[in-house]
Structure formats: C-alpha cells, structure tokens
Amino acid sequence: MATDSLKKKQIAGALVTGESEEKTAFLLRELKKWLPNPVNFMTIDFSTRLEAGVNEVFPDVILQKCVFHAIQLLTRGLIKEFTKIKKEHLLDHIEEWKLLRRHTLSLEKNEQINVKSLFKFDDVEFSWQIYSKMRKCLFRKDPIQIKQELQSFFSSSQFNKWNGKRMFLSKYHEIFKKKNFKYSVKGITYIFPKIYKAFRAAIREIRKELEEAKSHFSKVKYLVLMNPINMKSHHRTKLRKFLKEFPWLRSYRYLLVKYYYQFRLSPEKRAPLTFLSQLITDTSHPWLRSAVQTLIDNEEYVFRFQHVPELFPKIKPSKFYKVVNESWNKLLNQLYQTQCGMRTIENIRMRISNRLICPTIISLNLLEKI
Incomplete structure (x- = not known):
C-alpha cells in the first residue's frame, strides 16, 4: 500500500x-x-x-x-538478547537446582544417576559437594560417630560458606526439638530422611530467590526498552528499583536512551550510531548483532527526515513523513x-x-x- x-x-x-x-x-x-x-x-x-x-x-x-521501524529493529534485537540472557542465567540456573533435587531423591532410592555431567553453575556444584560429604557422614555404622562427624562438618569452613546453611540448620534442629529424636540405631532410621528433606528445603529456598528474580527480570526488561518520553513517574520508580537488582542492565538502558535522543537532536549535535556497537559482545544474539549493523549501515537514511526542510522548503515539518x-x-x-x-x-x-x-x-x- x-x-x-x-x-x-x-x-x-x-x-x-x-x-x-x-x-x-x-x-x-x-x-x-x-x-x-x-x-x-x-x-x-x-x-x-x-x-x-x-x-x-x-x-x-x-x-x-x-523511524518507527528503526526503533522497533533495535528493541526487538534487545528483547531477543534479554530472553537469551534470562535463559542462560536464570532459567538454566533454576533447572539445575531442580536437577540437583532429582539427583538427591534418586540416590536415596538407590537409583543410578549420571554423575559424569558436572553442574554448570558454581553454587549448584558447591551444594552438590555439601550433599555428597553429608551423605558420606551418614554412611557410618555407629550412630554416635555419625553425630560427631556431622557436627564437625557443620562447623567446617566449607559448610559455613554454603548459601543454604541457615535454612538447613533451622530444619535440622527442628528434628530434635519437635520429635525429640536421638542418634541411636533405631533413631537414625527417622533422622536420615529428615536430614535429606532439610537439605532439599535449603536448596528450594535458594531456587525461590532465583524464580523471584526471573519474575522481576520479565518486568524490568520492558521498562528498560521504554522511550523516556513515554515514561510516567511510576515507570521511573519501578525502573530505578529493578536496576538496583540488575545493575548490569544500566549499560543497556544508557545506550538505548542515548539512541532515543538522537531522533530529537539536530544533525550537528547528533552522535554517529557507531556507539550502538557497545551493545554487542562475543555471545550476543544474532538478531541484536544484525539490528545494530543494519542501523549503522542505514544511519544516513534513518535521519534523512532532519534534512527535509533544506531539501523541500515548502513542506512544513511533520512526523508523518518519518514513518x-x-x-x-x-x-x-x-x-x-x-x-x-x-x-x-x-x-x-x-x-x-x-x-x-x-x-x-x-x-x-x-x-x-x-
């Protein structure tokens, strides 16, 4: 048309x-x-x-x-990039915590698991090491020796560095306060399953923090992409709040705001679009790479509207010939x-x-x- x-x-x-x-x-x-x-x-x-x-x-x-397509081109590329980051750093991370949980359940049922594949995320791998050492303590035959080795492990520097320590110890102490269990030949049959449950409660709490971060990230990515002209005070308040949670998004926001303002500046003050290349890394999504390169290559055509008054003096400035x-x-x-x-x-x-x-x-x- x-x-x-x-x-x-x-x-x-x-x-x-x-x-x-x-x-x-x-x-x-x-x-x-x-x-x-x-x-x-x-x-x-x-x-x-x-x-x-x-x-x-x-x-x-x-x-x-x-101009509309020029902005849409970059924002679509950034949406693809943010979706990629969300998967690699949040969704995959959450999935690894779920995988760790499944591994522990399989081991407790004496099922075979694939231990060759190491965990990608350091905190999940560290939690797996905590579980393995704790399980090793539970393999002792003497209940008193089990208790001593567990107490020694809980006071070790490795255990104190674990993020799930607080939740685990609270669940662990509940075993003996509420049910009054003791380390004995009969007592360990009840204690062991509850220790394993305490470990899973600890990693579930860590996973919930990631799931909350995932929910926040889904909201902030659209605020990061908003044109400053269209933002209201509540948008800015939310954006500031979420940028404290995801400080690495500040660089994306800064460059995108700079890009939006290029359309409002005169040709003399406007910066070349090569600054958009700062959005690109070695692992960037192909859509973002393509969008940035297309905008840089077509910069002259994108901002041609700024020269319309010179080319056609009789035409009044209008937003309609921009889009x-x-x-x-x-x-x-x-x-x-x-x-x-x-x-x-x-x-x-x-x-x-x-x-x-x-x-x-x-x-x-x-x-x-x-």
Whole structure:
C-alpha cells in the first residue's frame, strides 16, 4: 500500500502473494502511471527487497528509512538478547537446582544417576559437594560417630560458606526439638530422611530467590526498552528499583536512551550510531548483532527526515513523513484473513472498494490461486 503521508490518504495498493523486489516493482510501475507528478521522497522500512524494487522504478528518489521501524529493529534485537540472557542465567540456573533435587531423591532410592555431567553453575556444584560429604557422614555404622562427624562438618569452613546453611540448620534442629529424636540405631532410621528433606528445603529456598528474580527480570526488561518520553513517574520508580537488582542492565538502558535522543537532536549535535556497537559482545544474539549493523549501515537514511526542510522548503515539518503508515496494510490483511475470505475476483473488488478509496491492482500469481 502506498500512501501520501502529508495528505494522509491512500494513493494505490496491490494484492500480492508476498513481499519481493518483483512484487514491489509491480505496484510502483502502476503507481508511476497514475501519479500526475514525479516522486521525489519516499519512506520505506528496512526490507532490502522493498528497497531494491524502489530503486528499480524510482532510481532518483530520496529514501527515508522509517523511524518507527528503526526503533522497533533495535528493541526487538534487545528483547531477543534479554530472553537469551534470562535463559542462560536464570532459567538454566533454576533447572539445575531442580536437577540437583532429582539427583538427591534418586540416590536415596538407590537409583543410578549420571554423575559424569558436572553442574554448570558454581553454587549448584558447591551444594552438590555439601550433599555428597553429608551423605558420606551418614554412611557410618555407629550412630554416635555419625553425630560427631556431622557436627564437625557443620562447623567446617566449607559448610559455613554454603548459601543454604541457615535454612538447613533451622530444619535440622527442628528434628530434635519437635520429635525429640536421638542418634541411636533405631533413631537414625527417622533422622536420615529428615536430614535429606532439610537439605532439599535449603536448596528450594535458594531456587525461590532465583524464580523471584526471573519474575522481576520479565518486568524490568520492558521498562528498560521504554522511550523516556513515554515514561510516567511510576515507570521511573519501578525502573530505578529493578536496576538496583540488575545493575548490569544500566549499560543497556544508557545506550538505548542515548539512541532515543538522537531522533530529537539536530544533525550537528547528533552522535554517529557507531556507539550502538557497545551493545554487542562475543555471545550476543544474532538478531541484536544484525539490528545494530543494519542501523549503522542505514544511519544516513534513518535521519534523512532532519534534512527535509533544506531539501523541500515548502513542506512544513511533520512526523508523518518519518514513518510508514501501515494501518491500511493491516486492514487489507485482516480482510483477506477473515472467514469469508476473498474467494472470487468480484468478492475481492467488492470488499476492497468498500474500504479503500484508491486504485488497487491484483497480481497475476494471486489471480491464479483464486
């Protein structure tokens, strides 16, 4: 769909089977015939196929890459990056705690487990070592020796470094306070299962902290991506709170805010978009890498709107020539996807004529499918 951004009306449309250089040129050739005046300025998105079609039909046109798509391109790349980070540092971490729990249950049932694969996260591996040493103490035959070795282990520097120490010891002492159990041949049959349960309660508490962090991260990532202009006071309050919990997100927020402000600065004050390369690391998501490189390569086209007053003095500054108006494209897609569908040419023409007030053509490939 081609629209006149300044007059806010549709110029021409085409129903095609897909977006390609050929289909774009198909519409633009007809558009060139219908327009009374030459096309000097055109706003498109970042599709290379669309750009190739424009260059074929209008080789001398001044191109503007859509500002909305420029922002969307980077934020989508960052969403992919944050999702990747969430999986690697939170979801995988939580899954390892669950795996440790399953390992302990299997061992207590005398089942075989795969001990060759070490845990990826240090705190899970350390908890596994704590469990193994504690289990080794419980393998002694003499109940008094078991008690002494456990007490010695609980006072060791290794145990004191364990994050689950506080919860474990509180559950451990409850065994003897509530039920009045003692280390004896009969008593250990009741004590051992409760010691194992105390260990699992400790690692469950650690896992819950991670699950809470996961929930917070899901909220903060969208606040990090928000345009400062659209933020209200409660958004800023929440963002400050979550950035204290995830301080490493500050660098992403700083660079993204800097990017947003480039669209408000004059060409003389604007910084080159090469600063966006600071978002990239060796392990960054391919979408983010591609987005940053695309924006750097198309920087001139993205900020072309800043030079419109110089190029076309008679045109008043407007936000409409900065962006692609996709509302009519969405309308056509909705019409085509309805249950009634567009099953005949007459049906197509009738449905489109009721919604659009511009010439619309249908590609031959689509006609063959009807």
